[in-house]
Amino acid sequence: MSSRVIPTRLADMVDSADRAALNSLVAEVVVGHFGFSVDGLPVVMPIAVASDGDTLLLHGSTGSWWLRQLATGIPVSMAITAVDGLVVARSAFESSMHYRSGVLFGRCVAVEGQEKVAALDVITEALIPGRTREVRASLPKELAATLVLRMIVDEFSVKVSHDWPEDTAADLATDVWAGVIPLVAVRSEPLPAPDLRAGIALPESVRRLAISS
Amino acid sequence: MSSRVIPTRLADMVDSADRAALNSLVAEVVVGHFGFSVDGLPVVMPIAVASDGDTLLLHGSTGSWWLRQLATGIPVSMAITAVDGLVVARSAFESSMHYRSGVLFGRCVAVEGQEKVAALDVITEALIPGRTREVRASLPKELAATLVLRMIVDEFSVKVSHDWPEDTAADLATDVWAGVIPLVAVRSEPLPAPDLRAGIALPESVRRLAISS
Numbered sequence: 001m002s003s004r005v006i007p008t009r010l011a012d013m014v015d016s017a018d019r020a021a022l023n024s025l026v027a028e029v030v031v032g033h034f035g036f037s038v039d040g041l042p043v044v045m046p047i048a049v050a051s052d053g054d055t056l057l058l059h060g061s062t063g064s065w066w067l068r069q070l071a072t073g074i075p076v077s078m079a080i081t082a083v084d085g086l087v088v089a090r091s092a093f094e095s096s097m098h099y100r101s102g103v104l105f106g107r108c109v110a111v112e113g114q115e116k117v118a119a120l121d122v123i124t125e126a127l128i129p130g131r132t133r134e135v136r137a138s139l140p141k142e143l144a145a146t147l148v149l150r151m152i153v154d155e156f157s158v159k160v161s162h163d164w165p166e167d168t169a170a171d172l173a174t175d176v177w178a179g180v181i182p183l184v185a186v187r188s189e190p191l192p193a194p195d196l197r198a199g200i201a202l203p204e205s206v207r208r209l210a211i212s213s
Numbered sequence: 214m215s216s217r218v219i220p221t222r223l224a225d226m227v228d229s230a231d232r233a234a235l236n237s238l239v240a241e242v243v244v245g246h247f248g249f250s251v252d253g254l255p256v257v258m259p260i261a262v263a264s265d266g267d268t269l270l271l272h273g274s275t276g277s278w279w280l281r282q283l284a285t286g287i288p289v290s291m292a293i294t295a296v297d298g299l300v301v302a303r304s305a306f307e308s309s310m311h312y313r314s315g316v317l318f319g320r321c322v323a324v325e326g327q328e329k330v331a332a333l334d335v336i337t338e339a340l341i342p343g344r345t346r347e348v349r350a351s352l353p354k355e356l357a358a359t360l361v362l363r364m365i366v367d368e369f370s371v372k373v374s375h376d377w378p379e380d381t382a383a384d385l386a387t388d389v390w391a392g393v394i395p396l397v398a399v400r401s402e403p404l405p406a407p408d409l410r411a412g413i414a415l416p417e418s419v420r421r422l423a424i425s426s
Binding site: 178203 | 243244246250253254255256257258259261289290291292294296299301303304305306310312314316318333337344345347348349351355377378380384385387388389390391392393394395397399401402403404405406407408409410413414415416419422423
């Protein structure tokens, strides 16, 4: 076990290694931040991710320099974070945030052949459930232009902070307000493309997603 | 210039080095993801950030192993991302996201003394404008327990993707719907702490923040 993980587990990120909590965070937040080294220097990049069993799927252009770097199997870390609120305490010191935070360590491998087709469907369904039934299959040239990676997760932790302010007795006695300002990610009304042909109704997948928000 | 930055600028993250766009992204998203190496292995961690001129401020407990790592001046990368919508194209291949993405490279230095007090005020004001006037000053023991870091930004880029789906002529001729599902981060009604004493009204800072959402 690397020294990176030991202080993590002993200090800041102790909460749990709860796979269901991680998967539900990934499903909700969608975009993760991948960290890796290039010539010994750190790089962080954001990208959409989808859970697939104990692994994560991500995809992009075969022209992406950093996805090609990940495809070589270099060590990666990924963090995915939901900010759920601002904790307004009676002092600046005790003020903080509500959040859910997943931090993962592992490596990526390229996904090929029929597994690649299936993986792209998993990604599409994670973003818009039911959409794969509404669109055509990917063309061979589209598949050839797409790099699909699977992150093999060696270790992860999930930390949740959803507490009320914890002010001192001295601050509790003051007239300063304390509470939480919740933050919510909301999907608003779907906007049809300007080039959408007349008479094409909102599909079921998009309608359901709009209603669920 | 490192090889890390050259491919970045030539490929995926070309849009701009627009400081105002970066600062407004930081002000809105608040939480950035910091990448760094520990024993040659990458780690990514999320934390609240605030712009301060051309630099970024972050803070946490002096007990945080990874903030102490950053304080040694090791190279860091930071990414901050707003996901603004789902682009629903007529094919899975052309489907994508609306986003604003900032990627930064630099190093952190610890902030001490009076500069530390001022930096904490900048962070508080970035999260809840006007709050510093409503709470007491930090106590010496609180300042001693807090590590404040300033990220010196050597390079950064900001990329914005807010386009409509770009389907092929063949797909445009089909009856498949296309458009965008906007995603918005919303602040909902402030919740008073369970231990709030009776008769303490919502302060101006929190009220203004709730109204502005």
